Amino acid sequence: MGFFKVTENVTWVGKTDWELKKFHGEEYSTHRGSTYNSYLVRDEKTVLIDTVWQPYAKEYVENLKKEIDLNEIDYIIANHAEIDHSGALPELMREIPNTPIYCTQNGIKSLKGHYHQDWNFVPVKTGDTLNIGKKDLIFIEARMLHWPDSMFCYLTGDNILFSNDAFGQHYCSEFFYNDLVDQAELYQEAIKYYANILTPFSKLVENKINEVVALDVPVDFICTSHGVIWREDPLQIVNQYMEWAKDYQENQVTLIYDTMWNGTRRMAETIAQGIKEVNPEVEIVLHNCGRKDKNDIITDVFKSKAVLVGSSTINGGILSSVAAILEQMRGLRFKKKKAAAFGSYGWSGESIKMITEELQKGGFEIINDGHKTLWFPDAASLEECIAYGKEIGNSIK
Template identity: 70%
Template structure:
């Protein structure tokens, strides 16, 4: 697919309508995605990024229809991950001597993945590449979200090619932010940040401040996934600054798994107790089993929450597979400024609460209390205790 972004920049990427999982099975993409590549024409011609390897032949074939490959003077790879660099082997067979501009860390990444000695040109923040009347200014963006990432800024057109920064997994026939459903766009941008960039909040804030200090006008932001920001592009920069400050809303999320509905009953009655004590707080419940709720959607809600409650029955002196899995994801994302508590049912030993609390504390959460556990199936008295537990949580979080 190709279309003009302006007089000098052409989109030459791939929209992947069928994509439902990304990073293996680690990230859900309910709305598909795109692999954005850009052709920039001036006195010299540069290609920015490529597409994922399954579409490499299609990419090169379509690129040949757009331009004589031998007239491409430079290739810019903002990030070496295969969804951006996957078509390089196919492309470099056609134009093997074309210089590839990227960070030193990206050279290591690309060599490690493709085992080729291409004509790499390392760049760092402040380095420039002239195209004639315009030039690229390169800005290293380490840990947004890999050590090799950089942004490329095109003078004259005032376009920031931001790679994974400010992107979303969203396939659309309308590749500009003002033409798509704003609810879908905002949700996918938030989900992308929550599931990928949360551990790097401090890097995000620092890098955005660094870019702003350069006083470069930004008329458009072209990420490597999802739609292009042409209408008020800095709105997403402002959102990133907000999200990077250990973001939270007035929300409590209850995440649980259940075997015979005991823990589910606990979750629902705890939620009722929270609402009784604080009618203004948003309380959301999620069964963490993948047959019920997508794990990345849960993570997005954790990102929005000021506190989470996590419940599991005790199983073989441990906790359920589904709860253990979501806790592992939560730990890895290094959330800050959030509170948590545990709950669950048990039949014999009842270790679940302590295990959940320990994992949450390891993940950086402030533990509200020792949690609540109920023996066997909760009776009326136990359900009252659950509601009282919820009221205690609600009061503690006002």
């Protein structure tokens, strides 16, 4: 845990977590680890912005002591109460128990709910300011981006937006700035983060960005709470969020399936062939959701104009991995995407109807009643799958 200066008076005091593979319990895959970004702002007053995840609390506080006498910290800002940002607060507050903690009213409720402590909370709302000497910190509530308590704060003079979870990525690198890391990796982690976490709040994202832009303040850095700091053309990620927030789609179709004896897999491959025959420009991606990472699948759903979901019928239902990905898709509330079902069966064939119903619950526009094949597809069945693929391909031109 080495610290570095972002500007002359702003120091990164966070934690890099190279070993992290799962986040939000087991809900989010972090192939490239993550960082927990915490910042120390020095002026006539000294401010600590956010902390780190609870497993690193003791390490964090001990290292922070090497950077500053903890009693010199005048204020703490908790932009978001989620434990990956606030987890070191109990350890820190044992050392400096009376230090005021600035957060939203919802932040107070959340922090009390997590830690059951009645610390010296100072509630703030959009437009409130905290003078720290030559500079001010301006608070901007960001409700549901992605929790009710979330907020940003803006440091005048240094022109830094401390954006917490917004504009971040679960991405660990020895380089901490957007212009120093692999751009393809950065984009991949940024869109994955948006697709899996922020998609349900896209309208709020759009409104909040418009609100921040209306402040008409210069932004030289966007200091996120996960991943890199945006310093080269920092507003590029803001512009990208605006694009993602507007019912984003690329010219892509994603087929998601699980299969018992490869019949549904064979259908997926053949349907994809039919789509390609009538729509050669479209990109087609296939995922066996029983074997592929679910967050990578969701990222492809986010990018797609149409999604096909397939399952063998089992015990009058669908395979568990398909049920799980459908539930995740429902919760993310995608907009303006088409969908259809397919699958093989042995004697009852309920999977098609069940998948279609779940897709409807998720807000997808249903293309048709779906397509099913009895037993393993023979030559005639594969021709039907080709025809079905052509129908799908023509429906998304």
